[in-house]
Amino acid sequence: xxxxxxxxxxxxxxxxxxxxxxxxxxxxxxxxxxxxxxxxxxxxxxxxxxxxxxxxxxxxxxxxxxxxxxxxxxxxxxxxxxxxxxxxxxxxxxxxxxxxxxxxxxxxxxxxxxxxxxxxxxxxxxxxxxxxxxxxxxxxxxxxxxxxxxxxxxxxxxxxxxxxxxxxxxxxxxxxxxxxxxxxxxxxxxxxxxxxxxxxxxxxxxxxxxxxxxxxxxxxxxxxxxxxxxxxxxxxxxxxxxxxxxxxxxxxxxxxxxxxxxxxxxxxxxxx
DNA sequence: GCAGTCAAGGGGCACC
DNA sequence: GGTGCCCCTTGACTGC
Numbered sequence: 194x195x196x197x198x199x200x201x202x203x204x205x206x207x208x209x210x211x212x213x214x215x216x217x218x219x220x221x222x223x224x225x226x227x228x229x230x231x232x233x234x235x236x237x238x239x240x241x242x243x244x245x246x247x248x249x250x251x252x253x254x255x256x257x258x259x260x261x262x263x264x265x266x267x268x269x270x271x272x273x274x275x276x277x278x279x280x281x282x283x284x285x286x287x288x289x290x291x292x293x294x295x296x297x298x299x300x301x302x303x304x305x306x307x308x309x310x311x312x313x314x315x316x317x318x319x320x321x322x323x324x325x326x327x328x329x330x331x332x333x334x335x336x337x338x339x340x341x342x343x344x345x346x347x348x349x350x351x352x353x354x355x356x357x358x359x360x361x362x363x364x365x366x367x368x369x370x371x372x373x374x375x376x377x378x379x380x381x382x383x384x385x386x387x388x389x390x391x392x393x394x395x396x397x398x399x400x401x402x403x404x405x406x407x408x409x410x411x412x413x414x415x416x417x418x419x420x421x422x423x424x425x426x427x428x429x430x431x432x433x434x435x436x437x438x439x440x441x442x443x444x445x446x447x448x449x450x451x452x453x454x455x456x457x458x459x460x461x462x463x464x465x
Numbered sequence: 466g467c468a469g470t471c472a473a474g475g476g477g478c479a480c481c
Numbered sequence: 482g483g484t485g486c487c488c489c490t491t492g493a494c495t496g497c
Contacts, residue, residue, distance in 0.1 A: 279471065279494075297486095319473060322486070327471090329487095467497090474491070480484085 280320070284310045288317070292324050 280288070287310055291302065298306075298321040307314040 300485095316472080318485085320471095322488095323472070325486090326488080468495105469497105470493105470495080472491100472493085474489100476487105476489090478485105478487085480486105481482105 280310075280312070280316075284312065288320050288324070292321065296321070296325055296328065 288306065291306055295302075298318060303314045303317050303321075306312070306317045310317070312320075
């Protein structure tokens, strides 16, 4: 294998001369993606990185042959007797810029980057794979944070609704308690003043308990329409009713006794 | 010593 | 079957 490999054809002669001086090449750069490779990479090789010892010992492929070789042909040879080393700062920076332009590595761009950075193409491919994995991890973390915030917001809203619901339930129970006490008092009053009432009237009172507070403020006459309809027929009975408990059975008998007021045939027109 | 990071190995899978 | 990608793991390295 020689320095005149396929990858070297992607770069201008000046660029390649600066990048890989031992491998002179006069091929012209013809790749449409050549813009993905920074042009100031001549200092990448053999220069100590700016951030200390972490990447000082490794610059990828050490020879032009390794840089231009295929993955299968150069991997074992390049790493023979050499431990793994980190990429230097400029190599990572260049790869990051290329990654920002596209996280999928086309074969052409892989070769360009490999030649430009003095790495084997497989190293570039592996770096992109690992970079995609790191990007995915960060993306998952971001998604998790978004979902977490949404969950917290919904949870807070749910708790507020539950507290409001509990408050409303307490109010309902309080109102029902007041209704029960009012009903007891009402029953005591009615029982004391309407001793002749039948059990049916008690049922009517029970029905009252099911009405609202506003409805209970109305007089019992509205709840006993039958008696109400009868009263105009007999002023006496009406008088008695005002004195006696309203809707009492005696009032009913009194009204029935006056048939002229109760029966609907023409005679009852006399009342008008 | 240990945890974290990163380059690289290797298996599995899809696509051609 | 070859290739590339994803995923998980390994091993080297670093900072504390």
